[in-house]
Amino acid sequence: MTALAERLGRLGGWRRYGLAYLLGALAALGFAPLYLVPVLPVAFTGLCWLLAGSRGRRAAFLVGWWFGLGHFMLSLYWIGFAFVVDIARHGFLLPLPLIGFPAILAIFPGLALLGARMIAPDRRWQPFALAATWTLAELVRAHIFTGFPWNQIGQVWAFSPVMMQVAALSGVYALGFATVWAAAAPAALAGTSDSGSSGRALPVAALLPPVLLGIGIAVFGLVRLDGAEIAAEAEAPRLRIVQANIDQKLKWQADLRARHVERLIELSGRPSERPIDYLVWPETALPYFLDREPALRQLLGRMVGPDRYLLTGTPRFFRDAEGDHYRNSVEVLTGDGEIGATYDKQHLVPFGEYLPFRSLLTTLGLGKIVQGVSGNADFGPGGGDGILRVAGLPPVRALICYEAIFPEMLAGDHDAAWLLNVTNDAWFGHTAGPYQHLAQARFRAVEQGLPMVRAANTGISAFIDSHGRVLSSLGLGEGGVLDGALPPPLAGVTPYRRFGDVIPLVLLLAAAAVAALGARLGRHARPADRRA
Secondary structure, three states, X not given: OHHHHHHHHOOOHHHHHHHHHHHHHHHHHHOXXXXXXXXXXXXXXXXXXXXXXXXXXXXHHHHHHXXXXXXXXXXXXXXXXXXXXOHHHHHHHOHHHHHHHHHHHOHHHHHHHHHHHHHOOOHHHHHHHHHHHHHHHHHHHHHOOOOOOOOOHHHHHOOOHHHHOOHHXXXXXXXXXXXXXXHHHHHHHOOOOOOOHHHOOOXXXXXXXXXXXXXXXXXXHHHHHOOOOOOOOOOOOEEEEEEOOOOHHHHOOHHHHHHHHHHHHHHHOOOOOOOOOXXXXXXXXXXXXXXXXXXXXXXXXXXXXXXXXXXXXXXXEEEEOOEEEEEXXXXXEEOOOOEEEEEEOOOOOEOOOEOOOHHHHHHOOOOOOOOHHHOOOOOOOOOOOOEXXXXXXXXXXXXXXXXXXXXXXXOOOOOOXXXXXXXXXHHHOOOOHHHHHHHHHHHHHHHHOOOEEEEEOOOOEEEEOOOOOEEEEEOOOOOEEEEEEOOOOOOOOOHHHHHXXXXXXXXXXXXHHHHHHHHHHHHOOOHHHHHO
């Protein structure tokens, strides 16, 4: 290992950064749908050896940046599929999601490597320091500008409900810290020809602390899941999720809109083993402004029937003294054809639902990707607490599309008893994107201790319990319905729901301080080595 570590550390130029790029791409294989977690020790151990061989802070940052570029180019390749739905309009922009966006996101791994280098010049402490700075960088990435907490490293464990349970305490961040530490720890087993104490290899026992942390997380998960109920109560409301599986290229064609509504109605009316109380349709399931179509509301009201309700995604339009306004919404329709409640999406997708720096970018011929019934006009954000109150249902927190990736939207005091996520992942086809989106939605259920009902146009729709376990689902690219009873919430409030990112922030700062102190003490631990 020492010979390999020194060989990698001596690499220079394109070989050094090319290897960092490949290691970052390798680490991306840990995410859904592959979940190749065993590749992470190779990726992060190699990264630590490259870091240890870096001469100066600039070199450390560049190693992290190239690692991040490979990591995000592979793990987020699917974003480019949204730009080929209407390739004539947006195809020329493909370099932006495929290269430009990953290049920006790669700044965060670059800063993580720079931070680890500054905190712990002693290579023996660098795996622990990297775990702290990497996870801190992810926390910053989740909040800065509009935030983009997609594919945080702890999400590689979404295949394991046991490992996911620690998210109830600290979100995905404690799991991410443990993952990076364990994956990078073997790097410290290699020594160097340096005669100082920092060049000495650590014994295999050095792997014990991260392994014990991982075991502790697993034990916590096992205890938390022990005896956890899966089945909903017999009297729980019964819902039907409708997954129409409408191709994005066809969704907004004027001559097909009525047919799309007919398909939704046909699926909603299919026989069920037990009576259905509530219908749930995905994001923008209706290609019309529901609140401005009284005939359509009456038609849907007859389908819904008395004492039943339809919760559907739909675009919304209104006009006031300030002008025209468009919203991406969830509306609740009664059997009388009346709209009983509305939620307007609060966290919009830049370039998708609105165009930032519009006055500048429109002069360059750019427009937002999502057209639909709003044309090139921007959607606007909604307000309020996001809670929908529907007769016969506990209060529900609605999340539209990628709002489900933002834990902070749910933190704090609220009276929601379940989560509703409506989305349209048809933009991304049969790629890794929809699988990764589902994985993150499941973490929200764990963090909040609340069940989730997820309706997706092309999949993956699911009933998810309060521990993040998928009780039933409709696969990607399938059309059909999914019936189920509303799972119960957990008793009490999880620490993460109450305190949000305060807990992981404090723990990560403490870990960074420990790494800095340990590295500092290590430099003074062997004066004989220094004299030599």
